[in-house]
Amino acid sequence: QLQLQESGPGLVKPSETLSLTCSVSGGSISSRNYYWGWIRQPPGKGLEFIGSIYYSGNTYYNPSLKSRVTVSVDTSKNQFSLKLNSVTAADTAVYYCARQRATRDNWFDPWGQGTLVTVSS
Amino acid sequence: QSVLTQPPSASGTPGQRVTISCSGSSSNIGSNTVNWYQQLPGTAPKLLIYRNDQRPSGVPDRFSGSKSGTSASLAISGLQSEDEADYYCAAWDDSLNGPVFGGGTKLTVL
Numbered sequence: 001q002l003q004l005q006e007s008g009p010g011l012v013k014p015s016e017t018l019s020l021t022c023s024v025s026g027g028s029i030s031s032r033n034y035y036w037g038w039i040r041q042p043p044g045k046g047l048e049f050i051g052s053i054y055y056s057g058n059t060y061y062n063p064s065l066k067s068r069v070t071v072s073v074d075t076s077k078n079q080f081s082l083k084l085n086s087v088t089a090a091d092t093a094v095y096y097c098a099r100q101r102a103t104r105d106n107w108f109d110p111w112g113q114g115t116l117v118t119v120s121s
Numbered sequence: 122q123s124v125l126t127q128p129p130s131a132s133g134t135p136g137q138r139v140t141i142s143c144s145g146s147s148s149n150i151g152s153n154t155v156n157w158y159q160q161l162p163g164t165a166p167k168l169l170i171y172r173n174d175q176r177p178s179g180v181p182d183r184f185s186g187s188k189s190g191t192s193a194s195l196a197i198s199g200l201q202s203e204d205e206a207d208y209y210c211a212a213w214d215d216s217l218n219g220p221v222f223g224g225g226t227k228l229t230v231l
Contacts, residue, residue, distance in 0.1 A: 037220075039166075046123060046225040047158075047166065047209055060219055096165055104213045106220050107156040109168035109177065 002027040004097050004112035012091075012119050018084040022097030022112060029078045030055040035100040036080045037108060038071060040093040048093075052100050053080055087119045124149060125210050125223035132229040138198040141226045143210030145191050149221055153213040155193040157186055160207040160225075169208070170195060197228075205230045 008020035022036070029036060037052035051061035051071040061069050065084070073080040084091060094116050098108035126144040133139040143155065157170035168177050170186035173193065185196045193212075197204055210223040 047211075047222040049220045049222065052219075062219055063217055100220075101171075105154050105156070105172050106213050107168055107171040107211075108158070108166070108220075109171075111165040111167065114165050 002099065002110055004099065004110060006095060006097050006112045006115040008115060008117070010116060010118060012087055012117060013121050014088055014119055015086055018082070018087050018091060018095075018117055018119070020082045020095055020097075020115065020117070022080050022082075024078045024080075024099075029073065029080065030075050033102055035102050035106075036073065037098050037100040038082045039096045039098060039108065039111075040091075041096070041114075042090075042093040050082065050084075050095075054102065089119050091117070092119045093117060123224040124214060124217070124221035125212065127208075127210060127223035127226045129224065130227050130229065132231055133197075133200045134231045135200055135202065137200045138196060139200060139228065140197075141195045141208050141210075141228070143193045143195070143223050145193075145212060145221075147191060148216040149191075149212040149214040150188065150193055151191040152215060155186065155188050156211045157184075157193075157195045158209045158211065160209065161203075162206070166209065200230055202230050204228060 035052040038050040053059045053071045070083040094114040096114045098111040154172045158166040159169040160166040173188040174186045207225045214221045
């Protein structure tokens with residue numbers, strides 16, 4: 001059964017870079033049928049797509065975050081990562097990683113449990 | 122402000138049928154399929170409906186989805202207390218070239 005697990009610092013200072021890794025187990029990140037995505041949820045608010053990556057390295061990002069986001073993949077470790085620079089308090093959220101169907105249907109399934117990242121000095 | 126519009130709340134009594142709407146535009150729901158996610162309190166979202174009306178294995182047939190034009194709906198029949206959760210619709214947006222979500226609907230079972 002495919003499982004995803006986010007990891008990384010739970011506290012980041014304003015103006016610094018948020019870095020998270022998603023470890024995939026029970027399946028290969030090199031599957032041709034899927035992208036691998038990041039989604040976040042500010043406390044008490046809804047879901048926001050951040051960006052996704054294919055095992056080959058092809059990426060696409062939310063236009064509103066594109067200038068600050070980098071998603072990368074390490075197929076040898078079966079992991080993919082998120083970097084969000086110049087963070088502010090508005091970036092405080094639970095960050096989820098998820099497998100994403102590589103078609104325009106693009107559903108996310110399964111999801112990791114999520115990790116809370118707080119931006120504060 | 123979410124690209125897809127959902128009512129912020131919905132409610133029903135046990136056994137009742139409730140529907141949650143999701144409104145979009147020609148660049149998202151009007152030209153692509155809709156997915157629905159269920160988020161139980163304190164947990165990660167879970168795929169509930171994909172490709173408008175398909176249920177992943179393990180999802181009860183009490184949950185059903187439909188789409189017409191630029192709107193979609195999630196119906197829950199035989200409402201149960203464990204259905205109390207937040208529900209999100211999502212679809213690919215051709216203009217933004219990425220997936221977009223609705224703002225979510227909090228379902229309360231009275």
